[in-house]
Amino acid sequence: MSELPSDFFYTQSHEWLRDNGDGTLTVGITDHAQEQLGDLVYVELPEVGTHLTTGDACGVVESVKAASDVYAPIDGEVLAVNETLAETPELINQSPYADGWLFSIKPDSAEVLKNLMNTEAYRAYLDSEG
16 A cells, blocks of 8 residues: 555545645645656646646656646645756655655635545545555
C-alpha cells in the first residue's frame, strides 16, 4: 500500500493537499500516482498568479512510460511553484509528500477542503480501484 500522510486531503485524480495553517495549501501528486507513472523525467507547473478552477488541467508530469495531467484540486490562485522540479523531477518519485511538492495555492474559499477525501476515504478509494 502506498504511503499516505494522515493529515492530508486527497482527490480522485490522485493529487494531495496539505493545509499550511496560514490560509494556503500545498499541492502535489500522491505516492500511488508516482508509483503508477514510474520514473519522472519532466514536470510542467502552472504559472504563479494563475487562477485555477477545480478539475481543470493545470500541469503535466511526464515519465519514461507516460505523460499525465495534473488537475486543479480546488479553486484558487497559485502562489508559488516548486522550481527545483525543473532540474530534478525525480524528487516527486523520491519524496512525493515533501520535497516533491508541485505548487502552493490560496483557495478562493475556506470551505474547499470539505469536498476532498481524508486519508481513510482515499485509502478506501484506492482499494476500490483495485
